[in-house]
Amino acid sequence: MSIKFVETKNLKAKPDVSKIGFGTHFTDYMFVMDYDAAQGWHDARIVPHEKILLDPANATLHYGQAIFDGLKAYRNRGKAVVFRATDHLKRLNVSAKILDIPEIPFDIMHEGLMKLIDIEKDWIPTEKGQSLYIRPFVFATDEVLGVSVSKNYKFIIILSPVAAYYAHGFSPVKIMVEDKYVRAVRGGLGAAKTPANYAASLHAGLAAHEIGFDQVLWLDGVERKYIEEVGSMNILFKIAGEIVSPSPQIQTSILDGITRRTVNQVAKAWGVPVVERRISIDEVIAAHEDGRLEEVFGSGTAAVISPVGVLRYKGKDYVIGDGKTGAFAQKMYDYIEGLHIGEVEDTFGFVEVAGEF
Numbered sequence: 486m487s488i489k490f491v492e493t494k495n496l497k498a499k500p501d502v503s504k505i506g507f508g509t510h511f512t513d514y515m516f517v518m519d520y521d522a523a524q525g526w527h528d529a530r531i532v533p534h535e536k537i538l539l540d541p542a543n544a545t546l547h548y549g550q551a552i553f554d555g556l557k558a559y560r561n562r563g564k565a566v567v568f569r570a571t572d573h574l575k576r577l578n579v580s581a582k583i584l585d586i587p588e589i590p591f592d593i594m595h596e597g598l599m600k601l602i603d604i605e606k607d608w609i610p611t612e613k614g615q616s617l618y619i620r621p622f623v624f625a626t627d628e629v630l631g632v633s634v635s636k637n638y639k640f641i642i643i644l645s646p647v648a649a650y651y652a653h654g655f656s657p658v659k660i661m662v663e664d665k666y667v668r669a670v671r672g673g674l675g676a677a678k679t680p681a682n683y684a685a686s687l688h689a690g691l692a693a694h695e696i697g698f699d700q701v702l703w704l705d706g707v708e709r710k711y712i713e714e715v716g717s718m719n720i721l722f723k724i725a726g727e728i729v730s731p732s733p734q735i736q737t738s739i740l741d742g743i744t745r746r747t748v749n750q751v752a753k754a755w756g757v758p759v760v761e762r763r764i765s766i767d768e769v770i771a772a773h774e775d776g777r778l779e780e781v782f783g784s785g786t787a788a789v790i791s792p793v794g795v796l797r798y799k800g801k802d803y804v805i806g807d808g809k810t811g812a813f814a815q816k817m818y819d820y821i822e823g824l825h826i827g828e829v830e831d832t833f834g835f836v837e838v839a840g841e842f
């Protein structure tokens with residue numbers, strides 16, 4: 486399949502990225518591909534970023550058969566690179582499988598992404614910590630109100646320059662351990678990056694905000710005992726020198742985060758012991774009480790690493806490491822940021838080149 490390029494002369498002015506936050510501005514072009522039963526995935530094209538027209542009966546608007554992913558492009562020693570593009574696009578197909586969306590041919594979406602980034606590389610911001618956020622997504626396009634797996638889909642990749650998450654250095658977040666609401670349960674959609682999981686988390690997130698917390702930490706939906714994740718981030722603990730995180734292989738209601746994989750791979754390369762296993766909230770509290778809980782931090786593409794300063798559980802606040810960023814989290818953040826921009830040599834093969842400046 487060849488990728489058509491529909492050029493426009495009508496290019497946008499680039500914004501001051503330091504002032505635009507996350508996901509508010511979009512580049513000139515997007516990648517689009519369609520699916521129908523007769524042709525499969527077809528008509529791959531790069532076209533101007535523009536509004537799309539949907540019938541009010543569009544199946545996604547009513548029943549939510551949709552998936553997405555999120556990854557980033559950086560300027561890396563004169564090249565435009567995408568961090569772990571292959572892993573993110575493979576995960577999109579994992580999500581597709583869970584939602585019964587037809588598998589997207591890997592080669593065409595990878596080529597489409599790389600070509601789009603090459604065309605749009607001047608949109609990659611220049612300051613440290615800034616990046617070009619990449620949002621691939623797929624949604625059902627049947628126009629029928631009956632509940633069924635859609636026969637038609639659209640795949641789109643849009644790009645958004647984003648400001649540095651920590652413009653003024655790390656500030657540890659306050660997290661509330663959620664023991665009332667649940668995000669996902671085993672057998673459900675938790676392992677997919679799908680809008681439904683976010684819809685399920687909005688109310689609890691708002692309730693936590695209202696009492697001064699940044700995010701909620703989800704426990705498993707069945708026993709309300711085992712740590713799952715933060716909802717847009719995975720969570721990791723440093724306990725007596727060891728990096729412990731919930732295992733998406735064991736707990737199938739967790740998203741298998743790629744930043745979490747990066748953290749664990751880098752930690753192993755440093756010789757730090759890493760374990761992925763079930764960990765209960767009681768174990769975390771006990772480790773805090775006897776002084777073995779050294780650090781807690783989230784991992785995700787948006788913030789990369791997000792140190793946790795306070796955990797609230799059943800009305801009690803547990804302050805982690807005096808509420809300050811831990812040395813391990815800081816070192817990991819600096820290292821991963823170094824990999825993104827080429828200040829650290831990529832011995833892992835995470836960096837994929839899309840173009841040159």
Ligand SMILES: *Cc1c(COP(=O)(O)O)cnc(C)c1O
Pocket residue numbers: 555678682714715716717718719740741742743744745784785786787
């Ligand atoms: C995207 C996401 C994460 C983080 O995954 P990364 O691949 O590290 O960006 C964690 N949890 C949920 C629910 C997510 O949607």
